[in-house]
Amino acid sequence: MFSSPGKPRPHYRVLRDHLQTMTAEMFAERRRVADAAFLYQGITFTVYGQEQGIERIFPFDLVPRIIPRAEWSHIEQGVAQRVQALNLFLHDIYHDQRILREKLIPPELVFSSRHFRREMMGLNVPKDRYVHVVGTDIVRSDDGQYYVLEDNLRSPSGVSYMLENRQVMKRTFADLFGRYDVQPIEHYPQELLNTLRSVAPHEYSDATVVLLTPGIFNSAYFEHTFLARQMGIEIVEGRDLVAHQNKIYMRTTRGLKLVDVIYRRVDDDYLDPLNFRQDSALGVAGLLNAYRAGNVTIANAIGTGVADDKAVYAFTPQMIKFYLGQEPILNNVPTYLGWREKECDHILNNLDKLVVKAVNESGGYGMLVGPHASRDDREKFKEQVRASPRNYIAQPTLALSRHPTLLEDGLSGCHVDLRPYILYGDDVVVVPGGLTRVALRKGSLVVNSSQGGGSKDTWVLRD
Amino acid sequence: MLSRVAESLYWMARYIERAEDLTRLLAVNFNALLDSKPADAKRGWEAVVGINGDDPLFTELHTEANAQSVSRFVFWEPLNSNSVVSCITRARENARGVREQISSEMWEAVNRLYFLVRDTKRANEFSNPIDFFELVRDRAQAYQGITSATMTHGEPYQFIRLGLHLERADKTARILEGKYHYLNLFSKSPAETSLQLIALLRSCAAFEPYRRASGGQLSAEKVVEYLLLDHEFPRGVLFCLNRCQRTLDAIGEDPTVPVRPDSPRRVLGRLNADLEYLDIHDVLGENMDPFLSKFLTRLNSIGDEIARTYFNTSVILPDERPRQQQQQQQ
Numbered sequence: 001m002f003s004s005p006g007k008p009r010p011h012y013r014v015l016r017d018h019l020q021t022m023t024a025e026m027f028a029e030r031r032r033v034a035d036a037a038f039l040y041q042g043i044t045f046t047v048y049g050q051e052q053g054i055e056r057i058f059p060f061d062l063v064p065r066i067i068p069r070a071e072w073s074h075i076e077q078g079v080a081q082r083v084q085a086l087n088l089f090l091h092d093i094y095h096d097q098r099i100l101r102e103k104l105i106p107p108e109l110v111f112s113s114r115h116f117r118r119e120m121m122g123l124n125v126p127k128d129r130y131v132h133v134v135g136t137d138i139v140r141s142d143d144g145q146y147y148v149l150e151d152n153l154r155s156p157s158g159v160s161y162m163l164e165n166r167q168v169m170k171r172t173f174a175d176l177f178g179r180y181d182v183q184p185i186e187h188y189p190q191e192l193l194n195t196l197r198s199v200a201p202h203e204y205s206d207a208t209v210v211l212l213t214p215g216i217f218n219s220a221y222f223e224h225t226f227l228a229r230q231m232g233i234e235i236v237e238g239r240d241l242v243a244h245q246n247k248i249y250m251r252t253t254r255g256l257k258l259v260d261v262i263y264r265r266v267d268d269d270y271l272d273p274l275n276f277r278q279d280s281a282l283g284v285a286g287l288l289n290a291y292r293a294g295n296v297t298i299a300n301a302i303g304t305g306v307a308d309d310k311a312v313y314a315f316t317p318q319m320i321k322f323y324l325g326q327e328p329i330l331n332n333v334p335t336y337l338g339w340r341e342k343e344c345d346h347i348l349n350n351l352d353k354l355v356v357k358a359v360n361e362s363g364g365y366g367m368l369v370g371p372h373a374s375r376d377d378r379e380k381f382k383e384q385v386r387a388s389p390r391n392y393i394a395q396p397t398l399a400l401s402r403h404p405t406l407l408e409d410g411l412s413g414c415h416v417d418l419r420p421y422i423l424y425g426d427d428v429v430v431v432p433g434g435l436t437r438v439a440l441r442k443g444s445l446v447v448n449s450s451q452g453g454g455s456k457d458t459w460v461l462r463d
Numbered sequence: 464m465l466s467r468v469a470e471s472l473y474w475m476a477r478y479i480e481r482a483e484d485l486t487r488l489l490a491v492n493f494n495a496l497l498d499s500k501p502a503d504a505k506r507g508w509e510a511v512v513g514i515n516g517d518d519p520l521f522t523e524l525h526t527e528a529n530a531q532s533v534s535r536f537v538f539w540e541p542l543n544s545n546s547v548v549s550c551i552t553r554a555r556e557n558a559r560g561v562r563e564q565i566s567s568e569m570w571e572a573v574n575r576l577y578f579l580v581r582d583t584k585r586a587n588e589f590s591n592p593i594d595f596f597e598l599v600r601d602r603a604q605a606y607q608g609i610t611s612a613t614m615t616h617g618e619p620y621q622f623i624r625l626g627l628h629l630e631r632a633d634k635t636a637r638i639l640e641g642k643y644h645y646l647n648l649f650s651k652s653p654a655e656t657s658l659q660l661i662a663l664l665r666s667c668a669a670f671e672p673y674r675r676a677s678g679g680q681l682s683a684e685k686v687v688e689y690l691l692l693d694h695e696f697p698r699g700v701l702f703c704l705n706r707c708q709r710t711l712d713a714i715g716e717d718p719t720v721p722v723r724p725d726s727p728r729r730v731l732g733r734l735n736a737d738l739e740y741l742d743i744h745d746v747l748g749e750n751m752d753p754f755l756s757k758f759l760t761r762l763n764s765i766g767d768e769i770a771r772t773y774f775n776t777s778v779i780l781p782d783e784r785p786r787q788q789q790q791q792q793q
Contacts, residue, residue: 251465251467251775
């Protein structure tokens with residue numbers, strides 16, 4: 001918010017002035033209204049591994065994040081460029097593997113990725129789209145530049161909070177909202193449905209799209225029902241679907257109904273017990289065959305996780321140059337691969353300065369924030385990195401931008417990141433906004449909801 | 464709509480209705496059997512257990528049927544899948560899986576019912592059982608009202624109504640059968656008979672409506688006729704089955720599949736017609752027992768056909784349809 005102490009960036013002046021007119025009581029009152037709105041609507045997520053009260057409200061911070069139009073265009077173009085390149089990369093590695101043959105990416109790195117699916121080799125997907133919904137995590141550093149932390153290409157969550165945050169914000173801060181020219185985001189579910197329809201296996205005018213959920217115990221179940229309801233499509237569990245003669249049907253009270261597109265929120269491993277994990281009760285036996293036969297579209301495609309492997313991420317700039325012939329608009333965070341011997345040594349010798357991440361984990365699990373970690377934890381991580389270097393990467397701790405946030409004892413600057421949601425059907429669509437996640441513990445760099453983070457409304461200005 | 468969702472809604476409604484009916488039965492019998500001779504009271508409590516056909520499990524767990532053992536078994540027993548506690552728990556589980564389909568008021572109501580039962584200590588229940596049972600019954604009834612007033616009356620709602628009325632018809636018939644079988648309703652002294660008839664009517668929440676409809680006459684024949692065949696009494700068997708028929712008409716069936724001879728609408732239609740034209744004198748006395756047990760078997764098969772038609776659709780795959788049809792014709 002501030003360019004230097006006490007000097008707010010221009011687009012934050014109105015907000016700063018507004019906040020200064022508010023008393024602690026006024027804040028408390030609006031917080032009460034906001035919390036009640038979330039609680040009443042059951043906008044919750046589930047925390048795994050905790051016995052009591054597994055359903056929680058996602059903490060919401062009342063102070064919005066504001067992004068001027070020019071800055072947003074830069075982000076928008078940057079993420080669109082990345083998604084196109086990543087999509088071409090996925091097509092390439094499941095077909096000709098040009099990028100591997102030209103030795104721009106080491107083949108072993110791709111083939112050793114846990115999410116590489118041989119079953120996808122040679123398979124053609126509608127319109128060559130592999131990634132239909134992407135959430136790219138971006139941070140702003142103290143140099144004013146935006147950096148991409150990672151691209152979530154499997155089933156990124158959180159978009160329901162982006163939409164709900166806006167609703168609650170309009171209710172609690174209507175006065176402030178009216179003084180900014182904020183671009184709307186409410187059309188996201190419609191855009192999502194258009195995207196899913198556009199990749200139907202055949203040119204139906206009324207393709208049947210369903211959302212596949214693991215069920216009520218999944219951490220993002222609220223989001224699944226929210227999106228299904230907003231799009232007006234059925235939310236189904238694996239047991240509602242049946243494969244027959246390479247087609248997928250859902251079991252309705254009027255018999256079986258053909259399903260064209262499955263927006264799945266179930267991981268690859270669990271999608272089809274005949275081909276992946278046999279113990280999975282969440283998927284549909286025979287789904288992969290129906291997919292291979294071209295009778296159903298799965299969004300995102302199977303095997304997209306190979307491109308959000310954190311080690312493969314390091315090569316995104318090369319992909320952009322190779323497939324698009326362009327310079328990357330958004331920078332990667334400098335990344336050291338445990339997989340490369342020299343870089344691994346660097347990681348091991350500088351553990352106290354780096355953030356180390358397991359390549360296949362998400363949600364803030366399997367990571368070490370070196371500067372904040374105890375000696376013991378660092379030693380433990382050292383062992384793990386030595387044992388399987390392929391599974392680890394490290395990045396310098398950026399001076400993440402901080403944003404005024406309302407904590408128990410008043411406003412203070414907390415670290416934030418930003419996850420815009422990118423849709424890719426006929427075209428790339430980026431709804432102007434995203435989920436700003438905020439670390440609600442002072443000094444913490446971890447913004448994940450499963451690690452006690454919260455979120456704020458993100459305003460993209462019209463001009 | 465999805466079969467899984469329809470099935471959950473249907474069973475949610477059946478379980479709530481079952482819980483309500485059983486709780487009413489307990490409350491009424493606590494009241495009625497206080498006035499009875501000990502031997503009659505014992506038979507009366509045995510009849511309550513027999514209504515769900517759970518006698519074998521009961522005799523495993525208890526040596527004697529009395530107020531305590533029966534209410535423990537019928538209301539609280541977790542091993543008894545038909546106990547009120549089991550029914551309410553399963554109703555809530557079903558509701559949880561389809562939260563998107565039901566109103567938030569319904570979810571709140573079923574939760575409140577669940578917590579009321581879960582958090583009540585049994586000791587407390589025995590100090591004032593009738594009040595407690597009536598409270599639970601009221602909550603279950605309130606749930607039905609909330610359902611009708613807050614949920615869109617579309618297809619999901621129809622499945623709730625279907626479960627509700629099928630269960631209600633079943634319970635009224637079972638109470639009639641139980642009372643008949645255990646109490647030998649028609650061979651007692653007039654004073655005893657009227658006591659039993661009043662208990663029977665109360666068990667079905669029919670005492671006052673019957674009084675009004677019958678002009679004050681209390682005879683076994685008229686009571687049976689009323690409970691089975693009255694067109695206006697909402698717990699009457701024929702009344703409930705007519706409602707089921709209407710609901711099934713509203714739901715319809717898979718238009719791409721030829722109507723099966725044993726489709727739920729047909730099976731139910733035949734049962735309805737048989738009841739509609741029934742001469743009550745044909746089934747009184749010795750014919751009552753076989754009539755009711757045959758009736759309950761037919762009612763069960765309607766439930767099976769509903770499941771087969773709406774819930775287990777995977778058995779009829781698109782290109783298996785012609786073959787299936789042939790098999791049925793053979």
